[in-house]
Amino acid sequence: MGRIFKEQTSVDEALKLFLENISPLRKTEEISLEVCIDRILAETVVSERNVPHYRRAAMDGYAVQASDTLGASTTNSIFMKLSNYVEEGVTKWVHTGAVMPVEADAVVVVEDTVTVGDTVEVRAQVYPNKNVAQVGEDIKVGDLLFEEGHLLRPCDAAVLASIGFERVKVFRKPIVAVIPTGNELVSREKVEDIPPSGMVLETNGLMVSLYVEKWGGIPRYTRIVPDDKESIKKAIEENLDADMILFSGGTSVGKRDYTTEVVASMGKLLVHGIAVSPGKPTALGTIGKIPVVCLPGYPVAEVVALYLFVHPGIRRLASIPDFPKLPLKKTLATKISSKIGYVNFIRVIFEGDRVRPLTGAKAGVLSSVSKADGFVLVPQNVEGYEEGEEVDVFLIE
Template sequence: MSGREFFTARTVTEALAGFRPAHRTPVEDVPLAAALHRVPAEPVTAPDPLPGFARSTVDGYAVRAADTYGASDGLPSYVDLLGAVRMGEEPTVAVRPGGCVAMPTGGVLPAGADAVVMVEYTAETMPGTIEITRPVAPGGGVVRADEDVAAGAELVPAGRPLRAPDLGLLAAAGVTNVAVHTRPRVAIISTGDEVVPPQVRSPAPGQVRDATAAALAGLVADAGGEPVLAGIVGDEPGALKARLTEVLPGSDLVVVSAGSSVGTRDETAGAVAAVGEIWCHGLAIKPGKPTLLADCGGIPLIGLPGNPLSALVVFGQVGTPLLWRLSGCQRPPPSPSARARLSRDLASAAGRLDVVQVTVRDGVAEPLFGPSALLSVLTRADGYVLVPEPATGLDAGSEVEVVLYR
């Protein structure tokens, strides 16, 4: 690309692989109640084995497995009932050859026993005598003391957002606080003399309410960030540079909405160049070509197109992965998806990533088209289909993966 149109243009694949600022958010300790979806800064290991004692997984009878060998409906085994284990208490009775102890699910396995036979395969034929009609192998119906987690083993890894089962496992191990990365602070700056706050009741002709900032704040929060609405900056020379200078020190990521194209009044590139280094200006993506990526003293900056649909599409493809990386996440959680068949042909250009909004009905993905200034295209969509960079399009009837909006 030459002239003023774009410079250092990159594909989205190149951007995701190459634009990797080293900045990471600081670390803080949080209680488990506040740790869901947070990213651990280091692996958390088990101080003790889990569950910590051999326990029954079924209601039944603790036995020596050898005493059940050969048992069947026609030729049962018979053992003496020696006592019972109470939940939450240490057994007061041991299993001897030819004996058994009644067990609740989760009860501590008594000494001498190496298995638990399910109550469904037993009967008390007379007081104190238990009939067994199915054999059980050693270890059957039992969880070992360290079968869930061995002492010193990793409970949760670093760099993966914590899920609800992770919190349960940590609680079981007695871990009540976790060292996690702080939520990235994302300053969102809107630009343009025509942009006014959403609360303006009657915008003047030519003015538009700032819809993009609110939507971007939602995307930031959805990716675990802390959005900070940094206001609207007009087109006067020097204004954006001044605002960037204000917000950069307290931010982990700065997003500038609009002003990244090549019009004579667009100030983003010049202002960013004054406070940082532009990595690329222009992405091979549709919609969203006029996108700017920069490193401002270690703090990444994204300059988004002015059209709302384009801005949100680009942030989803580039900004969200970057945001997870800033929070120390090595394995971002996958988005929900579904397989569907395309209802019509989709044309594309090789070397460009096309993001096509679709509705999904009865396994058929129907593309939605409209100007990139229309947010309603996104609100009507169930998700989107990616036409990969090497492809020149997709044929009607092709099976595609639809990334679904939550």
């Protein structure tokens, strides 16, 4: 087993191979607009309605025939009669969104008028259609509004509601089995006090599950699986209806690290050993059509693997569009050291306009991720950065 890490696959190569073995899910479901945010549209939407469907006032004011306001200004007022209809020399009050009188073709905003009794003093000239929303001005019948694969936002839900939608067809979220492994793990549900020496609370599975949910999947957080081949195999067999399987722990080269061996025996191990620090023991594979990620047991290494492989894997399964993740440009308060030959995941904290790397942030120190504001990825061919250099900082979500 020790030979497996003599040559590590680059991050880019590993991700490319992993994504090539993931097929997007195409199963759909209908959901209400109230819960559609961040879901992926599974249909093309063409409007069957005009919005607005009637000619309406776009401002509070007075509906008029524009020709009646010719020459009106603050120094040349025009006086009109206020009534409940519009004709030459006669105006009617309208509020924003109100139906425009058929005879009116413009609205004088209330700020440009003075009203005394049933007389309106107009102090501004308007032209035809001024402050009037025409039929279909927003959306016309036949307009293509959204294409399949669109990531729905709150503004999109409002547009769909405006054309009469109450429900929308979206792609189903992927179900992701999260399987923690390790004889040293103790369930948080079964321990009320500090675990005995040599035992630790199982927290990685919780973290992984929450990231899965945040990134668009449905986590299936399973019981703790002991470090033996049959138990790991049984856990896989119980989750073959999932769309992705994530193991937490058991990926290294120790005597009790069986996860990758079992995955290889039941499917195909694509990669084991990746040139990233921390996170080298990460393994990627497939069982049938199900992508499998074996995450390192050290929590920070697990976070790295989650960001680099699980997040893009879930996006591929769920057909979530690839939006560029824009980094922040920040200046280093102190130098960054890194291992040559590995992509290095460096946690940093903000200090005004600068960032400072966290010291003593080992792969097993999970609190270093919570303390960090972001991280810097140092390429494998770069041996760190000097104080004062500008670097790309990615926020920790």
